[in-house]
Structure formats: structure tokens, C-alpha cells
Amino acid sequence: MSGPAVSTRRARSYLAAADILSERDPVLRRLAQAGPVRVNPPTEAHFAALVRTILYQQLAGAFPSFKHP
Secondary structure (H helix, E strand, O other): OOOOOOOOOOOOOHHHHHHHHHHHOHHHHHHHHOOOOOOOOOOOOHHHHHHHHHHHHHHHHHHHHOOOO
16 A cells, blocks of 8 residues: 655755645644744853753752742
């Protein structure tokens, strides 16, 4: 039993990728219609971001054990 034909063409732009994904999945079709994602460039150094992430993880793990009076 064979399924529907799947496109094997490579996307060269956001619009081409959105078209390919829209053909394959109706949920992705709705997301692609919303437009491309805008990502802002990082505002901090890589090391600072790593330290912040580790600190937040440590605090999140310790928080449940903290008891209010």
C-alpha cells in the first residue's frame, strides 16, 4: 500500500518551504500562512546566556523544596 506522493524538492526560500509544508500538513499550512518567524539577534554574549540558563535551572529545581512559613 502506498501513501500520497511526498515532495522531495528542496526549499530555497521561506515561501518555497511554506508551500512544501502546506502540501503535507493542514496544521502547518495554517502556521505557514501566519508568515515567517522573526528572530531578534542575541543581545548578550554566549557565555552570559549560558550562565543565566544554568542559574534559572538551578533556581527552578530548588524552588519546590522551599517552604513558606
